[in-house]
Amino acid sequence: MSRHATPPMSTRLLRSYVGGEWRTATDEGTPLHDAATGEEIARISSTGIDMRAALEYGRRVGGPALRELTFHQRAALLKALASHLREHRDELYALSTRTGATRSDTMVDVDGGIGVLFSYSSKGRRELPNDTVYLDGAVEPLSKGGTFVGRHIGTPLRGVSVQINAFNFPVWGPLEKFAPAFLAGVPSLVKPASQTAYLTEKLVELMLSSGLLPEGSLQLVCGSAGDLLDHVTEQDLVSFTGSAATARKLRARPAVVRNAVRFNAEADSLNCSILGPDATPGTAEFDLFVKQLVTEMTVKAGQKCTAIRRAFVPAELIDAVQEAACERLGRVTVGNPANEDVRMGALASLEQREEVRRSLKALSDAGRVVFGDPDHVDVVDADAERGAFLSPVLLRADDPERAEPHEVEAFGPVSTLLPYTSTEQVVELAARGQGSLVGSVVTGDADFGRDVVLGAAPWHGRMLVLDADDAKESTGHGSPLPMLVHGGPGRAGGGEELGGIRAVLHHLQRTAVQASPKVLTAVGNSWVPGAPRSEGVHPFRKSLAELRIGDSVVAGPRTVTDADVAHFAEFTGDTFYAHTDPKAAEANPLFGGIVAHGYLVVSFAAGLFVSPEPGPVLANYGLENLRFLTPVKPGDELTVTLTCKQITPRENADYGEVRWDADVTNAAGESVAKYDVLTLVAKETAQ
Numbered sequence: 001m002s003r004h005a006t007p008p009m010s011t012r013l014l015r016s017y018v019g020g021e022w023r024t025a026t027d028e029g030t031p032l033h034d035a036a037t038g039e040e041i042a043r044i045s046s047t048g049i050d051m052r053a054a055l056e057y058g059r060r061v062g063g064p065a066l067r068e069l070t071f072h073q074r075a076a077l078l079k080a081l082a083s084h085l086r087e088h089r090d091e092l093y094a095l096s097t098r099t100g101a102t103r104s105d106t107m108v109d110v111d112g113g114i115g116v117l118f119s120y121s122s123k124g125r126r127e128l129p130n131d132t133v134y135l136d137g138a139v140e141p142l143s144k145g146g147t148f149v150g151r152h153i154g155t156p157l158r159g160v161s162v163q164i165n166a167f168n169f170p171v172w173g174p175l176e177k178f179a180p181a182f183l184a185g186v187p188s189l190v191k192p193a194s195q196t197a198y199l200t201e202k203l204v205e206l207m208l209s210s211g212l213l214p215e216g217s218l219q220l221v222c223g224s225a226g227d228l229l230d231h232v233t234e235q236d237l238v239s240f241t242g243s244a245a246t247a248r249k250l251r252a253r254p255a256v257v258r259n260a261v262r263f264n265a266e267a268d269s270l271n272c273s274i275l276g277p278d279a280t281p282g283t284a285e286f287d288l289f290v291k292q293l294v295t296e297m298t299v300k301a302g303q304k305c306t307a308i309r310r311a312f313v314p315a316e317l318i319d320a321v322q323e324a325a326c327e328r329l330g331r332v333t334v335g336n337p338a339n340e341d342v343r344m345g346a347l348a349s350l351e352q353r354e355e356v357r358r359s360l361k362a363l364s365d366a367g368r369v370v371f372g373d374p375d376h377v378d379v380v381d382a383d384a385e386r387g388a389f390l391s392p393v394l395l396r397a398d399d400p401e402r403a404e405p406h407e408v409e410a411f412g413p414v415s416t417l418l419p420y421t422s423t424e425q426v427v428e429l430a431a432r433g434q435g436s437l438v439g440s441v442v443t444g445d446a447d448f449g450r451d452v453v454l455g456a457a458p459w460h461g462r463m464l465v466l467d468a469d470d471a472k473e474s475t476g477h478g479s480p481l482p483m484l485v486h487g488g489p490g491r492a493g494g495g496e497e498l499g500g501i502r503a504v505l506h507h508l509q510r511t512a513v514q515a516s517p518k519v520l521t522a523v524g525n526s527w528v529p530g531a532p533r534s535e536g537v538h539p540f541r542k543s544l545a546e547l548r549i550g551d552s553v554v555a556g557p558r559t560v561t562d563a564d565v566a567h568f569a570e571f572t573g574d575t576f577y578a579h580t581d582p583k584a585a586e587a588n589p590l591f592g593g594i595v596a597h598g599y600l601v602v603s604f605a606a607g608l609f610v611s612p613e614p615g616p617v618l619a620n621y622g623l624e625n626l627r628f629l630t631p632v633k634p635g636d637e638l639t640v641t642l643t644c645k646q647i648t649p650r651e652n653a654d655y656g657e658v659r660w661d662a663d664v665t666n667a668a669g670e671s672v673a674k675y676d677v678l679t680l681v682a683k684e685t686a687q
Contacts, residue, residue, distance in 0.1 A: 014044045014201050014222040017208065018054040018189075020061070020215055025049070025223060032198060035100030035346040036336050038386035042198045046223030052231040054189060054219055058160035059235070062187030062216025067156055069214075070131050074183050075124030076651050077212050082117035084210040085203075089114065092171055092202060099170065099196045100346035100388060102337040105300045108479075113172035113203075119482040120179040120504075127501050130648045130656075132156075132185070135524050136510055146530045149517055153524060154508035156185035157262075159235030161507060162228065164250070166241040167193035167348045168303040170200045176482065176498055177239045182217060184507035186237070189219045189228075193242070195348045197222045234259040237507060241266045241305070244491050264506065265493030266486065268409050270433035272310040273477060274426055274452055276443025281320045284468035289313075289442040290324045292466065293415060296478050297392050298332050298344040302413035303352070306438050306478040310405055312426050315419035322396060322417055326371045329392050335380030336387075342380055347388040347412055356390060359410035366404035367397030367416055400425075406432035423448065427455035435490020440464040440477040461488030461496065521549065527645040527661060539644055540611035543685040544656045549644055555608035556639030557667065560596050560632055568600045596632040601673050605640040605664045616682040618655055626675035630666065637667040645676065655682050 013029050015022045029043030066074065085092075089110050096106040128134060134154035142148045161181040165173040170192055178188045192200035204220040207213060221228070232238065232255050240247055244267035250256065251263050273293060279285035289311075296308040313321045337345030347353045360374045377384055377391035392413040397405050400418040406429070420426040430439055430452075439460045441452045449465045457463060462485060464477055480486035486498035496502060513523055517530030526549070527533075533552035542551065569575050577584040578591050585594045602623070611617070632638065641663045649656035660677040 011040050012042055014042050014197055016046060016049055016222050017204060017218075017220040018049055019057045019219075023049065029223070030194065032194065033349065034098045034387075035348050036098070036338075036382055036387040036389075038350070038383070041098060044194050044197055044223050046221050046226055049221060049223070049226070051221070051226055051228040054221065055160050055162075055228070055231050055236065058187040058189055058216055058219060059158060060216070062160070062214065062218075063156070063158055063185075065214035066182070066185040066187060066217050067132060069185070071124050071128035071134070071183065071185075072130040072651050074185065075121045075128070078117045078124070078179060078182060079121035081207060081210055081212050082114050082121065084212065085114050085117070085206055088206050091206065092199065095199045095202055096171070097338045099199060100301060100337055100348055102342055102345045103340070105337070105345060108299065109169050109171045112479075113169075113175035116172065116176045116179050116482045120183050123483065123500055124183045124504070125651075128183070128504070129525075129646070130651070131525050133524055134505070134508060135526055136505075139520065139528050142514060147516055148514065149520055149528060149530070150512055150514045151520055151524060151528075152510050152512050154505060154510055157235045157237065157507055157509055159186070159233055159237065161186045161188045161237045161239060162191070162232065163188055164191045164225065164238070164240045164242065165193055165200070166305070167195040167352075168300055168305070170196040171203050173241055174200055174203060176486075178218065179482070180498075180503035181237075181507050184504045186507045187217045187219070189221065191221045191225050191228065194223065195352070229253045230255050232256060232259060232261050234261065237262040237264070239264045239495075239497065240493075241497070243268050244493065247493055262506065264487070264495035264497055266305060266437065266488075266495055266497045267491060267493035268305055268411060269436040269488055269492035270309045270406060270409055271306060271436045271438050271477075272312055272430050272433065273308045273440040273442065274430065275311075275313040275317065275321065276441065276445050276448045277314045278445045278448065279443055280317065281324070283444065284471065285442050285444050285466070286317075286320075286324075288466055288468075288471055290321060290328055292440070292442065292477050293325055294328045294332070294392075295476070297329070297394070297413045297415050299478065301344055301347050301390070302392070303347060303411055304478050306480060308415050308440070308477060309409055310429075310433065311415055311417050312400070312420050312429060313417060315421050318396070318417060318419045322370055322394075325394055325417070329371050329394060332392055333380050334377050334389055334391065336382040339381045344392065344413065346382075347390055350388045352412070353388045353390050356410045356412035356414065359408050360393060360414060362408045363395055363404050363410060363414070363416060366399070366402035367395040370394050370396045370417070400429055406434075423451050423455070427452060430456040431459045433459065433491065435488050435492045435494070436460050437486070437488040437492045438462040438464065438477060438480075440466055442466045444468060459489060461485050461492060525549065525646065527643055529661070529663075533643050538611045539642070540617045541615050543616040544647065544649060544658070544681050544683040546685070547644055547647060547658065547681065549647060552641060552643040553609055554639065554641050557637035558604055558608060559637050560600075560604070560634055562594070562634045564600065565594060565596050565634060568597050568603075572597075572599075574599075591631050593633060596634070596636075598628040598673065601628070601632050601638065601664060602626070602675070604638055605662060605673070608638070608640045609642040609662070616685055618680045618682060620677065620679050622678045624676040624678065626673070628673050630670045630672040632666065632672050636672075638664055638672070640664045642677065649683065654684070655680050657681075
């Protein structure tokens with residue numbers, strides 16, 4: 001079947017995309033309802049989908065197609081895909097309203113998800129090679145003579161990344177899992193939560209219709225996962241977002257256990273925010289705390305795994321915080337999310353609302369409701385009973401040692417105020433959540449912030465310290481960022497669902513390769529000392545198309561004189577005594593006399609190896625890993641060996657990056673300086 005457009009939204013069966021075509025279930029499916037109106041908008045079922053065949057298709061078709069591309073090529077596709085989705089985001093916005101999301105909620109989900117694609121594209125081009133192999137760490141010497149060396153490499157797993165997502169972020173959730181898997185070269189099979197799967201279906205349709213994705217790199221299953229996890233192998237991965245209870249069940253599936261399948265979970269957690277004792281009423285931090293608390297309670301109607309569930313405040317400030325929070329909550333309008341005057345929309349479903357109410361009953365045993373009515377809410381432009389509307393509910397538990405606030409999560413617009421009396425106590429209380437995705441500290445006292453962060457960090461995947469200095473630019477307590485870890489220990493799932501290049505490496509197999517320098521150079525496409533070098537035409541006269549790894553030039557010697565050292569000191573102003581005061585330099589146990597400046601050595605080396613005429617080398621843009629190893633004294637002779645170490649063509653430019661190994665030696669053959677030279681080189685020689 002073709003990748004055709006979705007028919008107008010009506011009661012219809014959502015489709016799955018598996019095996020290279022859209023497929024519809026063979027039964028009537030389960031109804032899905034508009035969160036705000038209660039209207040039936042679609043049905044969902046995966047009956048008839050061959051899960052084993054879908055996984056095999058991803059391994060057989062998607063995997064090889066992705067692995068043919070370099071990291072940079074995959075990164076470029078992510079950028080193009082993000083641009084395509086941005087052009088069509090109004091289609092996603094329109095459906096997002098039916099999930100109960102307001103306009104601002106939708107921006108977090110849709111724009112945030114598209115932003116993840118852009119972010120991984122950028123990081124992939126900056127931090128990964130334009131190659132299919134990832135070099136993990138430096139070369140390890142394994143022998144005295146240097147003929148036996150080792151290095152870790154990363155290569156894509158030969159399976160499928162099975163991505164099981166929650167209902168609260170039907171766009172951002174799939175994209176934040178898809179992006180690192182795609183960049184790593186591993187195909188994805190997306191299984192959205194049923195309540196909001198119609199929005200994920202639209203997302204996948206837009207992604208496929210872009211024509212950018214290699215066939216088999218993305219599949220979609222709408223409906224039950226069925227026996228999907230019975231067919232995973234040691235080369236597959238599972239990434240899950242949802243409840244901790246469900247995560248435990250999935251992690252224990254026989255095939256997952258038997259095959260040691262990589263399983264990453266982001267689960268519900270009782271995240272906390274801590275107000276510092278210094279943040280009294282009238283301070284910027286007091287206002288920031290209250291504003292953040294109310295925001296986290298009401299964005300996405302509190303249906304965020306990062307929302308603040310426990311708000312710890314100094315005992316003497318709890319009355320003031322309660323008053324300020326209740327006043328601010330009183331200004332929150334609840335109702336039809338399509339109405340621009342509405343601040344908080346509906347929960348995802350009536351079932352979800354009842355689940356929150358059940359959790360509230362348990363929490364009420366430990367505290368009292370100080371704002372809101374779990375059973376009644378005034379709504380704007382909607383029917384309060386047909387839609388899954390719920391009032392924001394703030395509780396106060398004066399005994400912070402009660403178990404319920406630290407064990408029961410109401411996954412909705414609910415938070416509990418709890419008092420504390422010391423730094424030690426609040427750190428201990430934060431840990432009672434048994435592992436959280438995020439905690440925040442709102443304080444102007446850097447020492448208090450440090451004590452809480454270091455004390456609570458072992459139980460948290462992310463910590464935000466909010467104060468008057470960073471408030472204007474802070475992304476907030478509940479906003480995970482693709483360049484930082486998103487995940488947490490213990491109850492929060494034990495995973496790191498995001499985390500920059502870490503998330504990409506999660507999809508690669510790290511392998512230690514032990515070999516000769518020649519073989520290790522061939523495996524990693526990066527020159528290893530001891531591997532063959534080729535001398536002849538000066539490598540600076542070669543374009544990127546002509547240059548080869550191992551191309552080298554040996555230049556020198558040049559004798560360093562007393563006059564050179566004195567002139568460099570006067571010219572640069574670097575008159576450190578080891579270069580200018582013979583008596584003091586003689587007393588220095590490291591030098592025993594006047595020595596040349598390290599940067600003089602590097603400058604002389606450049607003068608030796610450079611080819612001055614115009615040519616393919618366009619610019620020198622830096623040095624890396626510079627180390628001065630042996631002091632250079634007047635009278636020493638310097639020789640430099642420059643070897644092409646790594647070649648990285650830029651995909652959308654007429655030049656690329658070349659990394660050169662520079663080794664400066666003295667007459668005795670001792671290395672006095674080692675470093676990498678970075679240059680930009682034209683792909684073709686100008687005619």
